[in-house]
Amino acid sequence: MMFQRCSSETFKNEAGRKARVGLSPEQENALGLQSYKDVLRKSRTITSGPEYEMVVRCAKRLAAQTGEAGRKFDWAVSLVQSPQINAFCLPGGKICVYTGILPIAKTETGLAVVMGHEMAHATLRHGSERVFQQKQAQTLMAGVNFSLGDMSYEQRRAIMGAIGAGAQYGYLLPFGREHESEADAVGLRTMAAAGYDPREAVAFWQRMGQAGSGKQPPEFMSTHPSHETRINRLKAMMPEAIRIFEQSRSPALLEAPR
Numbered sequence: 001m002m003f004q005r006c007s008s009e010t011f012k013n014e015a016g017r018k019a020r021v022g023l024s025p026e027q028e029n030a031l032g033l034q035s036y037k038d039v040l041r042k043s044r045t046i047t048s049g050p051e052y053e054m055v056v057r058c059a060k061r062l063a064a065q066t067g068e069a070g071r072k073f074d075w076a077v078s079l080v081q082s083p084q085i086n087a088f089c090l091p092g093g094k095i096c097v098y099t100g101i102l103p104i105a106k107t108e109t110g111l112a113v114v115m116g117h118e119m120a121h122a123t124l125r126h127g128s129e130r131v132f133q134q135k136q137a138q139t140l141m142a143g144v145n146f147s148l149g150d151m152s153y154e155q156r157r158a159i160m161g162a163i164g165a166g167a168q169y170g171y172l173l174p175f176g177r178e179h180e181s182e183a184d185a186v187g188l189r190t191m192a193a194a195g196y197d198p199r200e201a202v203a204f205w206q207r208m209g210q211a212g213s214g215k216q217p218p219e220f221m222s223t224h225p226s227h228e229t230r231i232n233r234l235k236a237m238m239p240e241a242i243r244i245f246e247q248s249r250s251p252a253l254l255e256a257p258r
Contacts, residue, residue, distance in 0.1 A: 013124045014069050015182040022131030023091075025072075032091035032122075036076070039096055044081040046099070055079045055097050058111050062119055063093070065193040065248075069123035085211060089118040091127050104207045112196040113204040116187035124186060126179040181233060188234065188241045193248045198241035201234050 013019045023031070046052050059077040063070060073093030083100040090096075095115065105111040121127070184201075192198040209227035 013182070014067075014120070014186050015124065017182070019125065019129050021125055021128035022134075023128040025125075028091035028125065028128050029074075032094050032127075035090050036078075036094035036096070039080070040078055043078075043096075046079040046081055051099065051102060052079045054108050054111065055115075058108055058115055059095055061194040061196075062112060062116050062190055065190050066119060066123050070119070073122070085208075087114050087118050089115075089122040091122055091125070093119070093122060095119065104211055105204065106207075107200070109191075109196045109200045110204045110207075112191040112194065113187070113201045116191040116194075116196075117183045118187075120183040120186035120190065121179065124179070124182055126183070129179070130176075180230070184230060184234060185237055188237055189244055192241040192245035195245070195249050198238060198245055201241075202231055202238075205231050205234065 010018055010020050056077055059075065063073070063075045066073070070093060075093040075095070077095040077097065080096055080098045082098040084098045085100045085104060086096075086098045087101050088096055095118065097111070097115065101114060102111070105114060188198050188201055191201070205227055209231075
Protein backbone atom coordinates (compact mmCIF):
# COMPACT_ATOMS: atom_id res chain seq x y z
CA MET A 1 0.00 0.00 0.00
CA MET A 2 2.85 2.40 0.79
CA PHE A 3 4.44 1.63 -2.58
CA GLN A 4 1.15 2.38 -4.32
CA ARG A 5 0.84 5.67 -2.46
CA CYS A 6 4.43 6.75 -3.12
CA SER A 7 4.28 5.85 -6.82
CA SER A 8 0.86 7.36 -7.54
CA GLU A 9 0.34 10.74 -9.19
CA THR A 10 -0.83 13.48 -6.83
CA PHE A 11 -2.32 16.85 -7.67
CA LYS A 12 -4.37 19.60 -6.07
CA ASN A 13 -7.87 19.47 -7.52
CA GLU A 14 -10.27 22.35 -8.16
CA ALA A 15 -11.83 21.84 -4.75
CA GLY A 16 -8.45 22.57 -3.15
CA ARG A 17 -7.84 19.00 -1.96
CA LYS A 18 -4.70 16.96 -2.59
CA ALA A 19 -5.80 13.87 -4.54
CA ARG A 20 -4.07 10.64 -5.55
CA VAL A 21 -5.05 9.03 -8.83
CA GLY A 22 -4.54 5.58 -10.30
CA LEU A 23 -4.54 6.51 -14.00
CA SER A 24 -2.67 8.98 -16.18
CA PRO A 25 -4.68 11.65 -18.05
CA GLU A 26 -3.97 9.75 -21.28
CA GLN A 27 -5.37 6.53 -19.81
CA GLU A 28 -8.41 8.37 -18.49
CA ASN A 29 -9.12 9.94 -21.88
CA ALA A 30 -8.75 6.63 -23.71
CA LEU A 31 -11.06 4.82 -21.29
CA GLY A 32 -13.58 7.66 -21.39
CA LEU A 33 -13.69 7.69 -25.17
CA GLN A 34 -14.07 3.91 -25.37
CA SER A 35 -16.87 3.93 -22.80
CA TYR A 36 -18.60 6.78 -24.65
CA LYS A 37 -18.50 4.84 -27.91
CA ASP A 38 -19.85 1.74 -26.16
CA VAL A 39 -22.79 3.69 -24.72
CA LEU A 40 -23.65 5.31 -28.05
CA ARG A 41 -23.39 2.00 -29.90
CA LYS A 42 -26.05 0.52 -27.61
CA SER A 43 -28.29 3.61 -27.45
CA ARG A 44 -30.68 5.57 -29.58
CA THR A 45 -29.48 9.16 -29.78
CA ILE A 46 -31.38 12.32 -30.66
CA THR A 47 -29.50 14.60 -33.03
CA SER A 48 -31.97 17.40 -33.74
CA GLY A 49 -34.86 19.30 -32.21
CA PRO A 50 -35.26 21.76 -29.33
CA GLU A 51 -34.21 19.32 -26.58
CA TYR A 52 -31.01 18.42 -28.42
CA GLU A 53 -30.25 22.08 -29.11
CA MET A 54 -30.76 22.90 -25.42
CA VAL A 55 -28.40 20.12 -24.32
CA VAL A 56 -25.69 21.20 -26.78
CA ARG A 57 -26.07 24.86 -25.86
CA CYS A 58 -25.86 24.07 -22.14
CA ALA A 59 -22.77 21.88 -22.57
CA LYS A 60 -21.16 24.59 -24.68
CA ARG A 61 -21.68 27.30 -22.07
CA LEU A 62 -20.53 25.11 -19.18
CA ALA A 63 -17.45 23.78 -20.99
CA ALA A 64 -16.33 27.36 -21.58
CA GLN A 65 -16.16 27.89 -17.81
CA THR A 66 -14.33 24.72 -16.72
CA GLY A 67 -11.03 26.61 -16.79
CA GLU A 68 -7.62 24.98 -16.72
CA ALA A 69 -8.97 21.64 -15.50
CA GLY A 70 -11.04 21.19 -18.67
CA ARG A 71 -8.82 23.05 -21.11
CA LYS A 72 -7.37 19.91 -22.69
CA PHE A 73 -10.65 18.01 -22.78
CA ASP A 74 -12.13 17.11 -26.15
CA TRP A 75 -15.68 17.91 -25.08
CA ALA A 76 -18.54 16.00 -26.71
CA VAL A 77 -22.20 15.64 -25.79
CA SER A 78 -25.01 13.26 -26.81
CA LEU A 79 -28.70 13.17 -25.95
CA VAL A 80 -29.86 9.58 -25.40
CA GLN A 81 -33.49 8.54 -25.80
CA SER A 82 -34.18 6.69 -22.56
CA PRO A 83 -36.59 6.93 -19.59
CA GLN A 84 -33.61 6.67 -17.20
CA ILE A 85 -33.24 9.68 -14.91
CA ASN A 86 -29.54 9.98 -15.61
CA ALA A 87 -26.68 12.03 -17.01
CA PHE A 88 -22.94 11.53 -16.77
CA CYS A 89 -19.63 12.91 -17.97
CA LEU A 90 -16.81 10.48 -18.67
CA PRO A 91 -13.10 11.28 -18.28
CA GLY A 92 -11.93 13.52 -21.07
CA GLY A 93 -15.25 15.36 -21.35
CA LYS A 94 -17.64 12.90 -23.02
CA ILE A 95 -21.17 13.75 -21.83
CA CYS A 96 -24.39 11.73 -22.09
CA VAL A 97 -27.76 13.16 -21.09
CA TYR A 98 -30.77 10.84 -20.94
CA THR A 99 -34.15 12.24 -21.93
CA GLY A 100 -35.61 10.84 -18.68
CA ILE A 101 -33.89 13.55 -16.67
CA LEU A 102 -35.26 16.46 -18.73
CA PRO A 103 -38.71 16.57 -17.04
CA ILE A 104 -36.95 16.88 -13.67
CA ALA A 105 -34.55 19.52 -14.98
CA LYS A 106 -37.57 21.38 -16.43
CA THR A 107 -35.47 24.22 -17.88
CA GLU A 108 -32.03 24.80 -19.32
CA THR A 109 -30.96 26.19 -15.96
CA GLY A 110 -32.11 22.99 -14.25
CA LEU A 111 -30.18 21.00 -16.84
CA ALA A 112 -27.10 23.11 -16.09
CA VAL A 113 -27.28 21.96 -12.46
CA VAL A 114 -26.91 18.27 -13.28
CA MET A 115 -24.55 18.76 -16.23
CA GLY A 116 -22.29 21.08 -14.25
CA HIS A 117 -22.17 18.51 -11.45
CA GLU A 118 -21.30 15.64 -13.81
CA MET A 119 -18.70 17.66 -15.71
CA ALA A 120 -17.08 18.54 -12.38
CA HIS A 121 -16.60 14.83 -11.62
CA ALA A 122 -14.53 14.62 -14.82
CA THR A 123 -12.46 17.75 -14.29
CA LEU A 124 -11.81 16.74 -10.66
CA ARG A 125 -10.61 13.33 -11.96
CA HIS A 126 -12.79 11.48 -9.48
CA GLY A 127 -12.89 8.33 -11.62
CA SER A 128 -9.13 7.96 -11.54
CA GLU A 129 -9.08 8.66 -7.82
CA ARG A 130 -11.61 5.87 -7.28
CA VAL A 131 -9.33 3.51 -9.20
CA PHE A 132 -6.53 4.31 -6.76
CA GLN A 133 -8.82 3.81 -3.76
CA GLN A 134 -9.98 0.43 -5.08
CA LYS A 135 -6.39 -0.67 -5.58
CA GLN A 136 -5.60 0.26 -1.98
CA ALA A 137 -8.61 -1.64 -0.64
CA GLN A 138 -7.80 -4.74 -2.73
CA THR A 139 -4.19 -4.72 -1.54
CA LEU A 140 -5.32 -4.48 2.08
CA MET A 141 -7.78 -7.36 1.68
CA ALA A 142 -5.20 -9.56 -0.08
CA GLY A 143 -2.62 -8.91 2.63
CA VAL A 144 -5.02 -9.67 5.46
CA ASN A 145 -6.23 -12.85 3.73
CA PHE A 146 -2.62 -14.05 3.41
CA SER A 147 -1.90 -13.34 7.08
CA LEU A 148 -4.91 -15.44 8.17
CA GLY A 149 -3.66 -18.59 6.47
CA ASP A 150 -3.50 -20.66 9.70
CA MET A 151 -7.12 -19.97 10.66
CA SER A 152 -10.12 -22.12 9.78
CA TYR A 153 -12.21 -21.21 6.74
CA GLU A 154 -15.10 -19.99 8.92
CA GLN A 155 -12.82 -17.77 11.02
CA ARG A 156 -11.19 -16.29 7.94
CA ARG A 157 -14.55 -15.64 6.28
CA ALA A 158 -15.88 -13.84 9.38
CA ILE A 159 -12.79 -11.62 9.74
CA MET A 160 -12.55 -10.85 6.03
CA GLY A 161 -16.24 -9.98 5.99
CA ALA A 162 -15.80 -7.56 8.89
CA ILE A 163 -12.74 -5.94 7.32
CA GLY A 164 -14.47 -5.75 3.94
CA ALA A 165 -17.44 -3.97 5.47
CA GLY A 166 -15.08 -1.60 7.27
CA ALA A 167 -13.26 -0.77 4.05
CA GLN A 168 -16.55 -0.21 2.24
CA TYR A 169 -18.32 1.96 4.82
CA GLY A 170 -15.29 3.55 6.45
CA TYR A 171 -13.14 4.32 3.41
CA LEU A 172 -14.68 3.85 -0.03
CA LEU A 173 -18.18 5.20 0.61
CA PRO A 174 -17.08 8.29 2.55
CA PHE A 175 -14.69 9.13 -0.27
CA GLY A 176 -17.60 8.73 -2.68
CA ARG A 177 -19.68 11.20 -0.68
CA GLU A 178 -16.73 13.59 -0.59
CA HIS A 179 -16.55 13.37 -4.38
CA GLU A 180 -20.25 14.19 -4.63
CA SER A 181 -19.87 17.23 -2.39
CA GLU A 182 -16.87 18.46 -4.39
CA ALA A 183 -18.77 18.02 -7.66
CA ASP A 184 -21.68 19.97 -6.19
CA ALA A 185 -19.40 22.85 -5.20
CA VAL A 186 -17.42 23.01 -8.46
CA GLY A 187 -20.52 22.42 -10.59
CA LEU A 188 -22.38 25.20 -8.81
CA ARG A 189 -19.55 27.66 -9.48
CA THR A 190 -19.31 26.53 -13.11
CA MET A 191 -23.00 27.00 -13.84
CA ALA A 192 -22.94 30.41 -12.14
CA ALA A 193 -19.93 31.51 -14.20
CA ALA A 194 -21.77 30.32 -17.34
CA GLY A 195 -24.65 32.68 -16.56
CA TYR A 196 -27.11 30.17 -15.07
CA ASP A 197 -28.83 31.13 -11.83
CA PRO A 198 -27.31 28.81 -9.17
CA ARG A 199 -30.40 29.10 -6.95
CA GLU A 200 -32.05 26.58 -9.26
CA ALA A 201 -29.71 23.91 -7.82
CA VAL A 202 -31.74 23.68 -4.61
CA ALA A 203 -35.02 23.30 -6.51
CA PHE A 204 -33.50 20.70 -8.85
CA TRP A 205 -32.26 18.47 -6.04
CA GLN A 206 -35.58 18.83 -4.25
CA ARG A 207 -37.27 17.49 -7.40
CA MET A 208 -34.71 14.69 -7.59
CA GLY A 209 -35.50 13.79 -3.99
CA GLN A 210 -39.22 13.64 -4.82
CA ALA A 211 -38.55 11.50 -7.90
CA GLY A 212 -36.59 8.99 -5.80
CA SER A 213 -38.83 9.21 -2.72
CA GLY A 214 -38.53 6.11 -0.56
CA LYS A 215 -35.70 4.64 -2.63
CA GLN A 216 -32.63 6.29 -1.10
CA PRO A 217 -30.57 4.10 1.27
CA PRO A 218 -29.24 5.43 4.60
CA GLU A 219 -26.49 7.98 3.98
CA PHE A 220 -23.74 5.87 5.60
CA MET A 221 -24.53 3.07 3.12
CA SER A 222 -24.52 5.27 0.05
CA THR A 223 -21.87 6.86 -2.12
CA HIS A 224 -24.14 9.91 -2.34
CA PRO A 225 -25.07 12.26 0.50
CA SER A 226 -28.74 12.36 1.45
CA HIS A 227 -30.81 14.90 -0.45
CA GLU A 228 -31.26 16.91 2.75
CA THR A 229 -27.50 16.99 3.36
CA ARG A 230 -26.82 17.97 -0.24
CA ILE A 231 -29.39 20.76 -0.21
CA ASN A 232 -28.11 22.19 3.07
CA ARG A 233 -24.56 22.27 1.71
CA LEU A 234 -25.73 23.94 -1.50
CA LYS A 235 -27.50 26.62 0.51
CA ALA A 236 -24.27 27.27 2.41
CA MET A 237 -22.38 27.65 -0.89
CA MET A 238 -25.03 29.89 -2.45
CA PRO A 239 -23.74 33.38 -1.50
CA GLU A 240 -20.46 32.82 -3.36
CA ALA A 241 -22.26 31.23 -6.32
CA ILE A 242 -24.69 34.16 -6.58
CA ARG A 243 -21.77 36.59 -6.55
CA ILE A 244 -20.15 34.69 -9.44
CA PHE A 245 -23.49 34.61 -11.29
CA GLU A 246 -24.01 38.35 -10.95
CA GLN A 247 -20.51 39.03 -12.29
CA SER A 248 -20.81 36.63 -15.23
CA ARG A 249 -24.07 37.21 -17.06
CA SER A 250 -22.52 36.97 -20.54
CA PRO A 251 -19.87 34.19 -20.56
CA ALA A 252 -17.58 33.60 -23.53
CA LEU A 253 -18.46 30.41 -25.35
CA LEU A 254 -16.30 27.62 -26.75
CA GLU A 255 -17.06 25.75 -29.94
CA ALA A 256 -20.11 23.54 -29.54
CA PRO A 257 -19.31 19.97 -28.49
CA ARG A 258 -19.65 17.49 -31.34
